[in-house]
Amino acid sequence: MMLAVLLLLTVSVLVVPLLPALREWRRPRDVVPLPIDEADALDPPHLAHSFSALLADAVGTGATHLGGSSITYLVLGEGSVGLPLRPAEIQSGRSDRLWHIDGGVQLPENIHFYAEVSASGGLRTAADGVYRALWAGATATLEPGTTVLRWAHGQEVHIGNGCHATGRVTAEKTVTVAQGVDFMLLHAPQVLFVGHDGRFPGRPQVGAALCLAITEWPTGVVWDGLVRRAFARLALRVDAYRSWRADIVCLADLVLGEYCQATGSLKARGALHVGAGSHISGSVVAGGAIHLGAGCNVHGSLVSETAIVVGPGCTIGTPHQSATVAAPWVRISAGTTVYGTIWAEEKGETTQPAGADADGIARADLSTYGAVV
Amino acid sequence: MMGVVMLLLTVYTLRHYVFSLNRLFGKQRHPYASIVSADWPRVTIFVAAHNEEDVIQDCLENLMRVDYPADRLVVMPVNDRSSDRTREIVDAVVARFPGRITPFHRVSGKPGKAAALKDATALIDTDFIIVFDADYMPSRGLIRRLMAPFFDPEVGAVMGRVVPHNVGANLLTRLLDLERSGGYQVDQQARMNLGLVPQYGGTVGGIRISALESVGGWHDDVLAEDTDLTYRLLLGGWLTVYHNRAECYEEVPQNWAVRMRQIKRWSKGHNQALVRHSGALLRNPALSLIERVDGFLLLGVYMMSPILLFGWVLSLLMYFTVSMQVLAPALLLIAFMAHSALGNFAAFFEIATAVHLDRSRQRIHLLAFTFMGFIVSAVAIAQSVLEQLLWDRLPGKGFHWDKTVRYRRAAVPVAAASGALSGAARTTVTAEIRP
Numbered sequence: 001m002m003l004a005v006l007l008l009l010t011v012s013v014l015v016v017p018l019l020p021a022l023r024e025w026r027r028p029r030d031v032v033p034l035p036i037d038e039a040d041a042l043d044p045p046h047l048a049h050s051f052s053a054l055l056a057d058a059v060g061t062g063a064t065h066l067g068g069s070s071i072t073y074l075v076l077g078e079g080s081v082g083l084p085l086r087p088a089e090i091q092s093g094r095s096d097r098l099w100h101i102d103g104g105v106q107l108p109e110n111i112h113f114y115a116e117v118s119a120s121g122g123l124r125t126a127a128d129g130v131y132r133a134l135w136a137g138a139t140a141t142l143e144p145g146t147t148v149l150r151w152a153h154g155q156e157v158h159i160g161n162g163c164h165a166t167g168r169v170t171a172e173k174t175v176t177v178a179q180g181v182d183f184m185l186l187h188a189p190q191v192l193f194v195g196h197d198g199r200f201p202g203r204p205q206v207g208a209a210l211c212l213a214i215t216e217w218p219t220g221v222v223w224d225g226l227v228r229r230a231f232a233r234l235a236l237r238v239d240a241y242r243s244w245r246a247d248i249v250c251l252a253d254l255v256l257g258e259y260c261q262a263t264g265s266l267k268a269r270g271a272l273h274v275g276a277g278s279h280i281s282g283s284v285v286a287g288g289a290i291h292l293g294a295g296c297n298v299h300g301s302l303v304s305e306t307a308i309v310v311g312p313g314c315t316i317g318t319p320h321q322s323a324t325v326a327a328p329w330v331r332i333s334a335g336t337t338v339y340g341t342i343w344a345e346e347k348g349e350t351t352q353p354a355g356a357d358a359d360g361i362a363r364a365d366l367s368t369y370g371a372v373v
Numbered sequence: 374m375m376g377v378v379m380l381l382l383t384v385y386t387l388r389h390y391v392f393s394l395n396r397l398f399g400k401q402r403h404p405y406a407s408i409v410s411a412d413w414p415r416v417t418i419f420v421a422a423h424n425e426e427d428v429i430q431d432c433l434e435n436l437m438r439v440d441y442p443a444d445r446l447v448v449m450p451v452n453d454r455s456s457d458r459t460r461e462i463v464d465a466v467v468a469r470f471p472g473r474i475t476p477f478h479r480v481s482g483k484p485g486k487a488a489a490l491k492d493a494t495a496l497i498d499t500d501f502i503i504v505f506d507a508d509y510m511p512s513r514g515l516i517r518r519l520m521a522p523f524f525d526p527e528v529g530a531v532m533g534r535v536v537p538h539n540v541g542a543n544l545l546t547r548l549l550d551l552e553r554s555g556g557y558q559v560d561q562q563a564r565m566n567l568g569l570v571p572q573y574g575g576t577v578g579g580i581r582i583s584a585l586e587s588v589g590g591w592h593d594d595v596l597a598e599d600t601d602l603t604y605r606l607l608l609g610g611w612l613t614v615y616h617n618r619a620e621c622y623e624e625v626p627q628n629w630a631v632r633m634r635q636i637k638r639w640s641k642g643h644n645q646a647l648v649r650h651s652g653a654l655l656r657n658p659a660l661s662l663i664e665r666v667d668g669f670l671l672l673g674v675y676m677m678s679p680i681l682l683f684g685w686v687l688s689l690l691m692y693f694t695v696s697m698q699v700l701a702p703a704l705l706l707i708a709f710m711a712h713s714a715l716g717n718f719a720a721f722f723e724i725a726t727a728v729h730l731d732r733s734r735q736r737i738h739l740l741a742f743t744f745m746g747f748i749v750s751a752v753a754i755a756q757s758v759l760e761q762l763l764w765d766r767l768p769g770k771g772f773h774w775d776k777t778v779r780y781r782r783a784a785v786p787v788a789a790a791s792g793a794l795s796g797a798a799r800t801t802v803t804a805e806i807r808p
Contacts, residue, residue, distance in 0.1 A: 021741040030735030031541035034554075036620040039440060042409055042514040187409065222610075227583040229526065231610055233659065247526035249610075265526040283524040285404075301411055301524050305404045317410070326407035340410030 044187035044341060045170040048135060048153035055100060055118055055135075069098040069115035076103040083108060104138065107131075123154065133167070140171075144178075157188070179334065183348040187341045189322070193350055195312075195334030211243035211261045218371040228264065237372045240275060247282065254286075258293065265300060272304075276311065283323075290327070301340075303327065310336050375691065378684035385677055388670060389719030392563035393726040402566045406618050408521040416501040416520060416579070417447040419493055421486050425507035426458040427779045428624065432507050433466045437473060441516040447499060448474045450507075453489040454481065486575070487598035491591035494582070503579040508624040508779055510538060511577075518619035519579045529584030529611025530602065532561065533577035533619030539780060542627045547739055548746040549625040549632070554727035554736075555720065561615040569667040570607060571615035575599030576623070584611045595649075597642020600672075604650040607668060608657055624780055629749060631778045636750050637757035640675040644761060647672040678754035720747070 040046045058066045065071060074083070085108070089095045094112045099105075104121030107113065112130035117123065123136035128145035133152065140154035142163050150167040157171045161178045169175055171188040178194060217223050222231040223246075232250040240257030247264040248254065254268035258275035265282030266272060272286040276293030283300030284290055290304045294311040302308055302316055304327040310316070317323030317339030325332075330344040333351050342348060418436055422429050429450065436448050450463045460478055467474045477493050494502065503519055505511065515533065522528045534557040540550040564571045573580070575598060585591070585602070588609040595601040603613055626632040654660070654668050721740060728737045 017741040020738040024735065024738035025544055025742070028541070028547075030733055031547065033538050033540050033622060034536050034550075034620075034731055034733060036512045036536060036622070037618065038513040041406070041618065042440065042517055044409060224587060226587050249527045265524065267525055267527045282526070285525040285527075287404075299412075301408055303404060303408065303524065305402065317412075321412040322410035323412070324408045324410045341407075343407040343409065345407065 044168050044185055045153055047151045047168060048133075048170060051116060051133065051151075052118070052135060055098075055116075059100065066098055069096060072097045072099050074099065074101045074103075074105075076101050076105055085111065127160075159183075177332075177350050179350055181350045183342070183344060183350075185341070185343050186338075186348075189339060190319070191338040191340075191342060193332050193334050193336045193338075211241045211259065214238075214242050214244040214373060218373045220371045221373070232371060234371060235270070239373065242373070253288070274298075294333075299323070301325070307331075312336065316340070375684065375687050378680055378687065381677065381680055382684065385670065385674075386719045388667075389560075389723050391567075392559055393719070393722050395563045395566055396559045396726055396730060399563075399566055401562070403617065405521040405525070405614065405616065406518075408524065411521070411524065413442055413445055413517065413520060414501060414523065415445040415447070415499040416441075416503055416516065417449055417497045417499045418516070419490060419502055419504045420448070420450040420507055420509075421453065421489060421504060421576075422450055422455065422459055422463070422507040423453045423486075423489075424455045424457045424459060425779065426455075426462055427781050428508040429459055430462050430466055431781070432505060432509055432511070433463070433474065435511045436505075437470050438513060439511055439516045440513045441520075443473065446473075446516065447497065449493060449497065450474065450476045451489050451493045452476060452478045453486070454479055454484070483593050485593060485596075485598075487591050487595055487601075488593035490598065491593050494585070494591065497582075500582050501579055502582060502585075504576055505621070506576045506623065508777075508781070509535075509576060510622040512620065512622075515577075515619055515621055518616055519577070522614040522616060523579065523581060525612070525614075527612045528614050529581050529588075529606040529609070530573040530613040531579040531619070532571055532573050532613065532615045533621055534558070534561070534615075534617055535574070535577055535623045536620050537625040538622035539624050539627065542780065544739075544742065545629060545632060545746070546625050546627055547736070548743055551724045551728065551736060551739060551743055552746065553625070554731055555724035557615075558617065558727035558730050559723040562617045564667065564671075565615040565617075567667075568664070570603070570664060570671055571613050572671065573599050573603045573606070573613050577619065577621040581611075584609070587611075595642065596645050597639065600643050600646040601649070604646060604654060604668070604672070607660070607664075608650070608653055610659065626777065627780050628778075633749065633753040635777050636753050637760075640678075640754045640757040641761050641765075643672070643675040644758065647676065675754055676758070678751040679758045682751060682755050 054066060058071060059073070063071065083099065085095065089111065093110055094114055096114050098115040099113070099117045101119040103119065104123065105119045106124040107117065107126050107129060109126040114132050116133040116135065117131060118135040120137040122138040123134055124141045125131060125143050125146045127143040130147045131149065133150045134140055134148060136154035138154065139156045139158065140152055141158045142148065142152065142160050144160040145162050146160065147164040148167055148169065151170070152165070153170045155172045156174045157169055158176045159165060159169060159178060159181050162180045165181065165183040168185040168187065169183065173189060175186050175188040175191045176194055177186065177191065217230050220232060220234055221236065224231065228246040230246050230248045235252040236250045237255040238257060238260060241259050242257065243261035245263040248266050250268045252268070253270035254266060255273045256275050256278055258277050260275060260278040262280045265284070266280060267285045269287040271288035272284060273291045274280065274284065274293055274296050277295045278293065280298045280300070283303070284298055285303045287305050289307040289309065290302060292298065292310045292314050295313040296311065297315045299318055299321055301324040306327065307329040308325060308327040310325070310332045312333040313335040315337050316325055319339055322340035323338065324341045324343065325338055326343045328346040330342060330348040331351055332342065420429065420432055433448065433450060452459050452463055463476045467476055477496060479489055479492060482488060482492060490504065501520065501523055503516065519531050519533055522531045535553060537546060537550045537553055540546050561571050584606060588605040591598060592601055606613055626635055651669055651672050655665055657665065721743060724743060725737060725740060728734065
């Protein structure tokens, strides 16, 4: 008897886990290859362009709904105010209709739009308005305090003071970003961060001729001439007014003094501080925080696994060489220009030029250095 | 002896658990996934091909559709001494995309992928290469994703994720789909998260040429050029990065015999790397202790199968030599299950974690069957170890490249198309390289 019970238990232990497997084998489900994201993550305007194509298709076929929202089609003159809102919308302060406007439009105050608004001309939001998504054929202007939940796209996009761009903001030409703006993803050939007066001169650049070329790296830094790479296992500090033609890879913190000229890229597994007025022809990558002093010029991308603080008057990328600024946390000061994309995975914000004093983030762990050159 | 076996099994079990828990609850590192805009560098794509008439066309056509600046992309099919219609098909595709593909028809030289890549690398003028197998079908954004980490000057190699395409063919392909998910989605990404040793896998991977040269270039006397390169880069101070979003479809074996041959080849190559690099790895003071330990455990992963089988034999001997009871059959089964669970349950946990992360929930029901696949793999690997120790050392039993069978069939005959080749459109490199 005992033997039978044990055998039964043993067989049960073996067979029970196999039952769902047998069922799945005989009646297969979920047997398609895993989907691969072809382009979305690499194409910031993807959502806006997809919407535009879907809307054009819906209008072309006379559809009354798109994505569960009813479509309201209007023809308006440039900058028109006065959408035919329903009393219930005015009373509730929200519209769930998809507005498709032929012409320009200024959206009414005290109404939040929880479906897309598309205008073939210019589009201007109301101050403190909330919008799911905005498409403008010309310039989109986000008045102060505007919140964009998913995306906004136009030929040009102006983001006013105190806006909350929790989705993607993309433009065919230029995105202009004012002060106190929260953002996630900004993308355009040119992204300008402006101050109160709309510009910031930054600091003067110095030519490489004024810098002292580094001919010998200090003890502890391994120089590989074949790949032109200086490899430091301990923290490294480069004095001001130095120039070199090499990549620097540092397994700890890396600090560059002011007005350095690097023909190459920088990498630090720790924090990385670039002194004001420095010029980097390659990319700047760090495991810790990156701090870019005022008036720096980086031709390549800026990538950190923690935070990036860009001082006033910096330039990232060039008109002919786009670049990405990417980190979980990004703070950018007025007067900075980025040619390409800024992607703050958790939080992005713009600050006054005085924001350059946020050095504490980057300098927190820069107290000791293994080598100085 | 049994204690050593149990200790090793426990170490690997813990390692698998740590990886799975890291993927479920730990901080995830995708540092280069957000690089969208950049001055993309010139890169050469190698498509390694040896008698690949059924699949090479799809791979090349997909590469012609990728979202990467065309003037910075050189596609070079490395047609290594094919005796089928591979050359004809490659040339037909070249004619359809004038100036965009530079085929390398290798007609002689040392056999093997590493030797072919070595010869091909000598012909290029770009700073980076990406390697695909001929059965791979790159997605539109794949090249940009693979190139993004190279803006980090510490990165010597990048590895993407392989996703089976013929998953619905039969039970084996579904099991391999689960296994691939566990291996990439959990194992590789966890090693990336924890700063350990992600492995360059030979395909869907990129290499910085200067890094490759600084560690001695391709070694054509190895069975697994990818594992060999991973460790030489590691010892040379270069970082290998795993990019979980750089996904590419591949074709997995559809019958068990092919699968056994494939895993035996991997095992031999991996164990060869174990012998070559474990000493230097463990002695290298430049690497952290955790990197050395994980690197060694990764090198030893294929040795665990024979050790596990040895442990089973020991268990049986111990049981039968201690006492013989009437309950023997039942207890024997329980002993097998408990013993194998120690070594493998965590690996199954990795697969379950991967399926959860992939949000592909129905596949999980097949998890119990992966035990069957594991047994087959364990036997194949143990067999390969024995061959490597005994059979392969005999005279005349040296290097042998066992190509994986393909299952897709070429859709369109290309004989007609190849006849219309324009001489001006072709930029063909034909080389005869003597060993």
